[in-house]
Amino acid sequence: MALSLTGTRISLVALPWFVLVTTGSATRTGLVVFCEMAPYVLVKAFTGPVVDRAGPRVVSWSTDLTSATAAALIPLLHVLHLLTFPLLLALVAVIGAARGPGDLAKEVMVPEAADRGAVPLERATGVAGVVERLASTIGPAAGGALVALVGPLTGLVVNAVCLVSGSVVVGLVLPHGMGRAAKEAAPGPDGAAEPGYWKRFGEGFTFLRGEPLLLTVIVMVAITNLLDAAIGSVLLPVWARESGNGPAAMGLMSSVMGAAAVAGSLIAATFAHRLRRRTVVLVGFLLAGAPRFLILAADVPLGAVLGVFVVSGFGAGFINPVLGAVLFERVPRRMLGRVNALGDSLAWAGTPLGGLLAGAAVAAAGLVPTLLTCGILYFLTTNLAGLRREWREMDRARHAAAGTEAGEPVT
Template structure:
């Protein structure tokens, strides 16, 4: 029996009965929008605060590391908890914890109690709480799509639109806040967004949405329900049997490391050295985010009719190396914004396709632990991105690091796309459609 035969999400879970309702999907997407927008604001405000107060690119990278390392680690370990407890409860409690830690940063700064070690501890708490919160909302997307009778690729496309909108509004808002009233205000806004997202999940979603995933039927011999570590191991066992998912995860892990490097360190350093300042960071993020929204909207509408492998490879070709190269070239801000817009448009097509592939191949009862492991492996390089970029810039300067990152991005995405298992992206969808036609007839 193949992994797809045994674990296809379409065949694994029965359709949710009852009338069609878009309220669950709308609620989940709203909570995503709030938490992601707050996070994007913080991603501009916090690195800029550290850079201008310490003057150190290395310390800026260290702060990013201390947030993202707990994010990745805790997210990986939370998967069985999400499956057992239910994503709804995990989402709102984790968001509240992250909001509390985020609010303490400006409070302690005002009281002159924010020593650098204290800041590192608080951003670690923010990351550790944010990981489970993000995972839980992602896990609720397939269920919300089923309740609304929305095709999976369209639902993942809409979640991609939300992510890209947050990447548009967040950096613009963050840059404006930093320029006008200082970076600490951005952290206050981040905390408020997380609180509102928690309220949406806890109080506004319909009852019954986001409950614990149903485990497989118990064995006839009365074997006890699997414990935490057995559930955790099941996720690894599943991923080992999915070469396509493993290849995608490794590739995305490398590109995420490079994206973290440019977003958290290389762009702020470029903005300072070029004299464009924090407002340029917001403009660049907004240009890329707005174009990515357009790309995600188109992907949500037409991705089901396109060859997935071609879409993903073309998206990475546009989204990767050009951003690094234009910064290294010393081009004026207008050219930089144009290149970032083109890159954003390509990036908008990537996540809807990869998200649909994941949800199709993973059974609902294991979605939390498998998604947690996959995300954590894909995000494992993010904590190192800022740290390595900061050290490399201090050692060699900005331009050589940008060129090296562009080369690594191009080779990683193109070499991964040549692997034979990537053909399964399109084969899986053809199998699903054939099954759907057979069911109808």
Template sequence: MTAASPDTGVAPGKRTLRPLAGVLAAMAVSLTGTRVSAVALPWFVLVTTGSATRTGLVAFCEMAPYVLVKALAGPRVDRVGPRTVSWTTDLASASAAAAVPLCHALHLLSFPLLLALVAVIGAARGPGDLAKEVMVPEAADRGGIPLERATGLTGVTERLAATLGPAAGGALVALLGPLTGLVVNAGCFALGSVIVALALPRRVGRGHEDASPEASEAGYWQRFGEGLAFLRTQPLLLSVVVMVGVTNLLDAAFTAVLLPVWADASGNGPSVIGLAGSTAGVAAVVGSLIAALAAHRLRRRVVFFTGFLVAGAPKFLVLALDAPLGGVLAVFAVSGLGAGFLNPVLGAVLLERVPRRMLGRVNALGDSLSWAGIPLGGLLAGAAVASAGLAPVLLVCGAAYFLTTNLAGLRPEWRDMDRAGKATDLGGEGTHSLAGET
């Protein structure tokens, strides 16, 4: 008799790539739609209101519910199962996104209603993104794919979305108007919901729950507390959360306000937002592919901090210096190449240290804490640009990015990044490694 995998219960002879392909496809379409919206929505607000502050407020109202609901969704994802959470929340996001152009066409779209709708989109996106992330390790097991390679493929998928989405968003906004981009966003969420419902087995992600009576009777807040208690025992993960939290705030300020305001002020228009984003995205795809193929042979810490060095501060500085478009695109290409190495490393570090049965809780908390500054990024950038002007804000943000990513690396716990982590199962099943091939 052929032995089944202890992680998934899937016999080696019955391994299939369909679950991993389904998760990656669902990620691809939903993230592409989100990237289209990231161009279309700020531009829609900017040209209809003429206010950088209101543009930042819209970004805040989408991302604040995203972060909050994602933080609280972890125990529910672990208990209900990520597949169900993924397709239902994508359907909710599609409905809210479609309501924006519909209400505008009916002359019902007031600014408060727009804020409410983007808040619903953000609140639904948070658990949906989390659920897809949680399904990756089991989907990889079912296909016999090493974990680090699966996270590399996830990084490639994210970067492809970051390439195609801004290009499509910029073209749609320039040719057909920003509301067309929101219609495309709604269609992408709906397609992602269908893919997950059809391609993923019903019990994906639910095979690692602790079957003890105490665990089955544990309430929501007990499960939430277990995830928080585990995260507090992981110095490396906590340091990652803090550093990435600061850089995410700065990246949100850049994407939601600084880049659109620069595109408008420079006279390049919305198409250059898509062009710049796609240039960075193509380079990031290359970086992610290299990471997927060779990450297990490279020292993670060196790759990680080198990636942040070129991915962060230079893109702020090149806009502040009013460089020609060719120079801007060259910097964005180098920035994207460095960024392509980051998420595969982060994903492997997380997944090899967290017990599978707690992955939803811990991943939700880690993601939400590291994303906590994103809602404030656009809000603060809009207010800062309105009061101080674009160039000074770009310079300050670039300096903050450089200092954050370099000072963090001086802490001793970062040395653990180069060692495969061990995830201790708090349910009493002993210790097992979640690392892929090294």
């Protein structure tokens, strides 16, 4: 996870900057992000049954190799003067389509790792969150430095190397027998065959539809992910260019936020299983969301911006460990792939539009009005969702799970 996520975070700085400086267009930058994230969401939604049946291990290493190949072709074709904008969009789409199943496969192996390590789910998801936040710290810093010193194409090459390395670790280094296909329920007395793809998919859809808490969280996260994509892929690069701070500031801001998120995730990994989940999530979103947009809209020194990003990162570090534990507790282990796939895809459904809409909004209304609007939307979304009745079940689910076996559904 550390290797593949670090490479991806480097690419998040290098690729938008490459498009922005070569085309000068915020709209085209948003279009590139859309062409990566739309296949990511769409393919991920339909690969859950495949992950459950083939096993997350084989899906993880094979898709990482596919992403690495497409990422390496971008700088190669550019050097050979063969990289047209449509071809760039196609390669980015391949990267996104392969990343979706790869990320899903790694997520599905987290509860198995928790079982092997005999640790609470909050701690396991917290450790996974620490890894993600470390990648969000190291990746943008490395990406910003690479872009500033040797150009954005080097960042894409490093991304490919990281993906290949991660594929080797998953394929060859994980414990023997880890990441195998999920076991389905035993066939009935009529000797019915193992369920096919569409039956598996339908089971995941039916299960998710009957979980109001998960659905509410997914809708809220879908909106916040859209806004996060807007700031990360378009608004922040445009701000860096217009303010004169450049790509190095982009990397620094993302890195200090990631470092603070690492601290938050470490605390969550240690203490989250003792805290009230609903309160932790709501406060985390309050710190992580609107302040970032509002500070960028204000004409303040870079030091003040960095301070706000530190606070936002600390709050963000608490969110995923709690939400991940809630998901893993409520979903049967044999259905983790298909339910995670649907849930993640719905949660990421707005992400492809984030950069696209942000680019269009900046072109039409300017940077500051767009930042203010996004900040207000973030605040309203997270607070209104947290008031819903089903959110009280977050803490009930933890207490109920204490009396159930790992991976069994909680009612």
